[in-house]
Amino acid sequence: MTGDGATDDRWFDDAAGPVVRPYAMTRGRTRSAAEDKLDLIAVVVADRVTPGSAADQTLSPEHIDIVELSRDTPQSVAELAAELDLPVGVVRVLIGDLLHAALVRVSRPVPPAELPDERILREVINGLRAL
């Protein structure tokens, strides 16, 4: 779709999804230092500190959304992207900022290059059987 979208102030069209604004949100950055490591299933956890207390003027509402969403329930990168309706690449950059500001932690217990050990696989099988 190449709709002109000029008729109103929407910054997206239905087919294309958000195009310009998300990257404006990251000030044009599409890479962050941590990005390579941020798998879609990496888990983001915000510690119980109010983002306000960091008094960080550079946080966007989307940064704050991420912190709030991951405060009580750890959230995967994929879930955050879906929840915020933003492309994964954008969410990675935002998480990178939050990591840098020490407002969130990201845990990735299973090194991505390896398979989880047999014990975990067995637990997965048992868990699936029990569903």
Added chain:
Amino acid sequence: MVYGHSDPGRSHIIEPVTLKILVAGGFGAGKTTLVGAVSEIKPLRTEELLTEAGRPVDNIAGVEGKKTTTVAMDFGRITLREDLVLYLFGTPGQDRFWFLWDELATGALGAVVLADTRRLEDCFAAVDYFERRGIAFTVAVNCFEGADNYPEESVREALDLDPGTPVVMCDARERESVKRVLISVVEHAMLATAATS
């Protein structure tokens, strides 16, 4: 591995171990249906922004001039235990999005290749891909009309599968059926791990 700054006084939120299984297959093979049948959440979508060339956008400058599009990956979640969560990711079907497969495939526990017997050739690419990457996969023959005319042996032959690759019949709409498919993937992954260690 990436960790944020650690803080000894942090709360005791349980951080689950997360695992992922990929669901591949041709157009309309039933990937979204399969994910939805076992997911505890309605399948969600994540999107990646792409330029015309089919690569993620690197830089905002010039974006307006190029055609950008998004590619969606749908995913579901199964909380097996409070501390163990399995994600299922439907892979984008088109060949030009394979770099997204690479990303999805990294660290994946295994994969499901959903086969529609009316168009078996649609899953050649997925079978090739997982074989080359050494990712454990199960071929799930989705029970569309006429699938019963296709016994396991002929699927195996048509796809030229390694003898160890499981082939299971499934109905992607049925939770129990999909559970069986997933268990098969994990069992196969376990054998593969044992074989290489």
